[in-house]
Amino acid sequence: MKFSFSNSVNGMKPSEIRELNKMASSPGIISLGGGMPSPETFPIRELTEIMEDIMKNNANLALQYGNTLGINPVREEIAIMLEKVEKIRTTMENIIVNSGSQQGLYELGAVLANPGDTIITEEPTYVGAVSAFSANGLRMEGIPVDTMGMKVELLEERIKALIGSGRKPKFIYVIPTFQNPTGYSMPVERRKILIEISLKYEIPIVEDNPYGQLRYYGQPVPCLRSMPGGEDIIYLGTFSKVMTPGLRLGYTVAPKEVMEKFNLIKQALDLATNSFSQYVAYEYVKRGIIYKQVELNKILYKKKRDAIIKSLKENMSDMAEYSEPEGGMFVWATVKKNIDTREMIPAAIKNGVAYVSGQAFTTNGTQKSSMRLNFTFGTVEQLDEGIKRLTKTLNEQA
Template identity: 50%
Template sequence: MFFSNIIWIVMDYRYSNMLSEMKQSEIRELLKYASSDDVISFGGGMPNPQAFAIDDLKEIIDYLIENHGKDVFQYGSTAGIVTLRKEISKMLSETEKIKVSENNIIVTSGSQQGLYASAKVLCDPFDPVITEMPTYIGALSAYNANKVDIHGVEMDDDGIMTEKVEDEIRSLKNSGKPPKFIYVIPTFQNPSGRTMSLERRKHLLEISEENDIPIIEDNPYGELRYSGSRIPSIKSLDKNDSVVYMGTFSKIMTPGLRIGFIAGPQEFVDRINLLKQALDLATNTLSTYIAAEYLSRGIMKKQIPKSIDLYRRKRDIMLRALADHFPDDSEWTKPDGGMFLWARVNSRIDTTLMAKEAISRGVMYVSGSAFYPHMERRDEMRLNFTFPTDEKIEEGIKRLASLIREKTAHL
């Protein structure tokens, strides 16, 4: 044959060492199953599409295309259009009592970009940082991609244990490498659903100021409160530019538009701006216009209470189902808001190993170990209650409980 003597040489790519240790996140892997009708998913962190104001969004998009077509499809400024930054500044002042000028705000492609970019502007490879333990899996990926040395500090029901933060800082300082920043999600934390107490927030701020270590406060869920009363954000208590605040519209508007933002000291924001010019030049222009209109028309204020009603009901259904079906030796958080609760089962059950079996029984969760910097615990799981239907929440918890009971019986 004509081709039989040709030897194909396949190119050998010499990939960077920087990313070679990164692995596909467990959530991304498991999300493949989330779309299957047979599997009830407590896995992803997805808002419920019923909470999307689709008619309002359609009206806004039609209006923007008809009236501002030349602008919305053009390149935008790296910081994000000024109308959106002004709206964000107003929103932060009204909701979180954070006073920040639009010049200290930069719009990002989701707060995920903010997490990556903030590590990049503050850290060199192998620099230590402190996080809650467990913490958001996407922060772990963003930090790992920057080769940052992550030091997790334990939490209890009042949030990160601030005395332990002091111990960790002391020990890192003694080793000659103080941490570059402290990353926290103080309100309705992902994954645990816990909220940091006011005392701990104040203490963390004191620690940050005494040691000259900035806090990165990530607050995607603060507006989604179903019970209890609001606790001031750390940024609202900050008088010395010690806190960089990160927000997102993903959970309170739609994640598909990819609108997040960072509010922080001028130099920090300027450095993020420089880096963003290398990452994507600017956040999607159309999305930034849509978000600005959504805020200025008051749709955010109208829509959030609807999401709260929907999610409160779902949280309560999940809490009821857990109380009815989970074995007595398990425990779980009872979050006042957000999207997740965190369950701990018999310590001899490995939830990482059990995850695949759970899928074969038609229910999916994310195992707790994925949220630890070094898989420190393996008997926990994160359960999302915002996405499944009410009936599926009840049924999914039943399926999970029966699997856990079987496992316990064979220990």
């Protein structure tokens, strides 16, 4: 049989991260590549207890299909949690529970835009968002990021130019806190300007915030959704970095009319998110375990963040500039020599270290001399050794 494939799937490329994970899982390779939490943070004892309780007391519901928007008690608990940790005021009716926030990204692309429409992203931006939006046939216009996140002073001009050419953007996708891949955060002044621009041009903001709770240094900055004027912002959150990614649970907060459309698209995707995972999350939040776990994660990740920065200072400071993030999971390094970091990957793997090249986070081939380094997965010793192997690889490129 000769199969013919759709234009949208033919236009998609395999994610560099998935490809890299295959190589990086070979023995002896230190992976600074994927965005994985440390298995040390998985609350195995607590989750075992919760799962046993669910099977004893609530199996009939936990093993059954659930509502398309999510199980009501879970949505209620998420609303309570969001008020507590992010000062977001919302209700269950405005929350959909998804199979990871990745599914939420796909739903957004399907609900808010048509194939061929333009949206605005940061440049660089989260590689999974690029695949979710590409799968919906969207055109991405990247606004460069500096150490303070999206350069909002460039945003308005770009919007005007796009409107002038009949391509008014359908939404603005941002990761304002501990951005993936750069690790940078947007200060409150820029956040205000971003909200003003969104309201002025009536272009919705989509705020993706998987890392907001993982702050190791500095003062918290309010999330966009909690700020004045931010009530209509669509907000994505996840349990992946504060519980486990394996249970695949994320959620989207959105105005009611958007929620109705999510309901329709979600029915087509999977009818409903895994009920068992949802009941696990419900107990995890209700029993307050999440808040204690986040504190433990922060202690562990702060040590790892300090270890990678120390090693970068000792080994790579004359070769690369790098972010020193106050939280999150990533350092963004840009090499001073004119090296193409994508082309360098095989040499790095040969030396026993993996990373993701800057180009994976753009749609236009920029960021060639940058790379994203994850610091949450490896041990302190592996992080130091990984940076040494990367330095050796860079030296060999001369």
